[in-house]
Amino acid sequence: MLLPSFAFSTARSVEEALELWACLPDAAYLAGGTDLLPQLRLGKRAHRNLIDLKRIQSLSRIRETEAGLAIGAAVPLADIARHPAVREHYPLLVECCRRVGAWPLQNRATLAGNICNASPAADTAVALLTLEAGVIAVSPEGERVISVTGLFRGPGQTCLRPGELVTEVVLPHASAGWHGSYQRLSRRQGMDLATVGVLVASSNGGAPPRHRVSLAAVAPTPLRVADAEALLDREGPRAARRAGELARDRCRPITDLRGSAEYRREMVGVLVARGVAALSGPSGIVVPGAGGPGPRTPDPGPQSQGERP
Amino acid sequence: MNQTISLRVNGLPETHEVPANQTLLQFLRETLDLTGAKEGCNEGECGACLVLLDGRAVNACLTLAVEADGREVTTIEGLGHAGDLHPLQAAFLKHAAVQCGFCTPGMIIAALGLLRDNPDPSEEDVRWAMSGNLCRCTGYRQIIDAVQEAAAAMRGDPAPEAAP
Numbered sequence: 517m518l519l520p521s522f523a524f525s526t527a528r529s530v531e532e533a534l535e536l537w538a539c540l541p542d543a544a545y546l547a548g549g550t551d552l553l554p555q556l557r558l559g560k561r562a563h564r565n566l567i568d569l570k571r572i573q574s575l576s577r578i579r580e581t582e583a584g585l586a587i588g589a590a591v592p593l594a595d596i597a598r599h600p601a602v603r604e605h606y607p608l609l610v611e612c613c614r615r616v617g618a619w620p621l622q623n624r625a626t627l628a629g630n631i632c633n634a635s636p637a638a639d640t641a642v643a644l645l646t647l648e649a650g651v652i653a654v655s656p657e658g659e660r661v662i663s664v665t666g667l668f669r670g671p672g673q674t675c676l677r678p679g680e681l682v683t684e685v686v687l688p689h690a691s692a693g694w695h696g697s698y699q700r701l702s703r704r705q706g707m708d709l710a711t712v713g714v715l716v717a718s719s720n721g722g723a724p725p726r727h728r729v730s731l732a733a734v735a736p737t738p739l740r741v742a743d744a745e746a747l748l749d750r751e752g753p754r755a756a757r758r759a760g761e762l763a764r765d766r767c768r769p770i771t772d773l774r775g776s777a778e779y780r781r782e783m784v785g786v787l788v789a790r791g792v793a794a795l796s797g798p799s800g801i802v803v804p805g806a807g808g809p810g811p812r813t814p815d816p817g818p819q820s821q822g823e824r825p
Numbered sequence: 826m827n828q829t830i831s832l833r834v835n836g837l838p839e840t841h842e843v844p845a846n847q848t849l850l851q852f853l854r855e856t857l858d859l860t861g862a863k864e865g866c867n868e869g870e871c872g873a874c875l876v877l878l879d880g881r882a883v884n885a886c887l888t889l890a891v892e893a894d895g896r897e898v899t900t901i902e903g904l905g906h907a908g909d910l911h912p913l914q915a916a917f918l919k920h921a922a923v924q925c926g927f928c929t930p931g932m933i934i935a936a937l938g939l940l941r942d943n944p945d946p947s948e949e950d951v952r953w954a955m956s957g958n959l960c961r962c963t964g965y966r967q968i969i970d971a972v973q974e975a976a977a978a979m980r981g982d983p984a985p986e987a988a989p
């Protein structure tokens with residue numbers, strides 16, 4: 517199927533992207549295009565103008581800021597997953613990036629695109645919820661920071677205003693070292709959205725450790741389960757099964773081609789319990805294949821982040 | 826709406842006027858007549874369309890031709906030729922990792938992208954890097970073996986003993 521006709525513009529700066537959006541009719545920002553292009557092709561969305569963000573230098577880097585590690589909106593997931601600081605401090609994000617589609621897709625797809633698309637099954641969203649990440653969004657009215665927790669409104673819906681541009685996703689320093697595992701069921705290993713995704717994590721050090729439980733593909737948005745977290749904080753791993761039951765009661769799954777609502781609900785209970793058990797497993801960290809085809813020489817450096825202009 | 830793009834494809838400079846809504850896959854196949862990259866699903870699911878864009882494996886069906894402006898594209902045609910095969914091509918032949926051949930260009934490009942980053946991948950690494958490539962014929966075992974043998978050849982490891 518051919519793509520419908522549109523015009524293509526390249527923004528060189530954030531200001532230019534905002535200006536282009538304001539003066540071009542029916543415009544959409546284009547990051548990796550892995551959601552947008554299929555949606556255009558299938559007629560799920562229509563845009564007369566695409567504004568490419570990948571040549572904006574300031575969006576193509578990962579940098580330390582006062583608030584935390586800031587990941588530019590044009591950095592592909594593959595570069596995030598191999599970045600030394602992300603690998604060292606935010607292994608949960610590495611694991612979730614590596615579960616999006618498959619590697620060639622991760623060479624294009626971005627974190628900002630994954631959350632702006634706001635699929636209930638967005639794999640990186642559960643890591644960002646767990647890490648209590650912030651999203652920096654700019655518009656002609658100025659810049660604001662939105663907590664990922666408040667970003668999602670429903671399937672395909674966020675609280676971003678029309679034309680508002682995400683520039684960075686910020687991983688707070690306070691979330692460094694959180695570890696755990698992403699328990700994900702899908703019909704096929706690569707290139708399939710999660711049928712159910714459950715991320716169970718605990719804090720680094722601090723006695724007693726704190727816990728977070730985030731779910732994907734079992735409600736209109738990715739979500740956290742506060743009462744399961746509080747129970748685990750109080751009682752630790754022996755409350756695994758009951759935490760699973762709480763999460764099972766909190767989710768609101770639907771039936772679709774990937775699985776029935778009943779199946780998803782039951783699996784949430786099972787996977788939360790498994791996730792808790794994995795916390796006290798051999799290393800406490802389960803990152804399947806995280807050693808994967810990362811570069812032999814670890815530091816790709818900020819210059820090589822994203823696409824070169 | 827047409828736009829002029831200049832890029833290098835398999836090392837050669839190309840300048841063309843392309844419609845903004847043309848995919849890189851259409852451009853390669855229809856304008857440049859490079860039909861090695863295949864259109865399987867046209868939605869990112871099968872990997873038959875993989876090419877290297879600035880050295881990284883990407884789905885050409887999910888990339889616009891205009892996005893490749895100023896960049897370097899490598900397709901399967903940019904590897905070896907009959908009589909002078911790339912180690913990956915030679916290993917695919919040797920291991921019978923090719924049956925109908927439809928998935929093969931994408932498989933080899935995925936493997937090439939992997940080996941550029943990681944010259945000594947474990948089997949798990951190979952499976953992971955190629956999980957976006959579907960093959961309806963071989964059952965994958967031969968493909969994995971071929972990639973690992975090619976990796977050894979490209980590293981310059983001594984060839985394995987012939988099976989008794």
Ligand SMILES: Cc1cc2nc3c(=O)[nH]c(=O)nc-3n(C[C@H](O)[C@H](O)[C@H](O)COP(=O)(O)OP(=O)(O)OC[C@H]3O[C@@H](n4cnc5c(N)ncnc54)[C@H](O)[C@@H]3O)c2cc1C
Pocket residue numbers: 544545546547548549550551552553554569589615616617618621624625626627628629630631632633635637638639640680681682683707708709710868869870
């Ligand atoms: C075959 C296939 C398999 C997939 N598998 C998975 C999977 O397993 N898990 C998963 O979570 N997803 C999956 N996806 C979905 C998709 O790849 C991800 O959601 C990806 O992260 C989207 O990022 P992108 O950069 O490609 O976004 P785009 O397609 O470029 O953009 C997505 C949306 O966000 C908007 N946008 C992008 N960047 C910005 C910005 N900076 N500011 C404001 N708006 C912006 C765009 O206008 C568009 O509406 C899959 C897709 C395909 C085609």
Ligand code: FES
Pocket residue numbers: 863864865866867868869870871872873874875884885886887
């Ligand atoms: S044709 Fe591109 S992934 Fe199938």
Ligand code: FES
Pocket residue numbers: 922923924925926927928929959960961962963
């Ligand atoms: S050889 Fe036929 S699809 Fe792989």
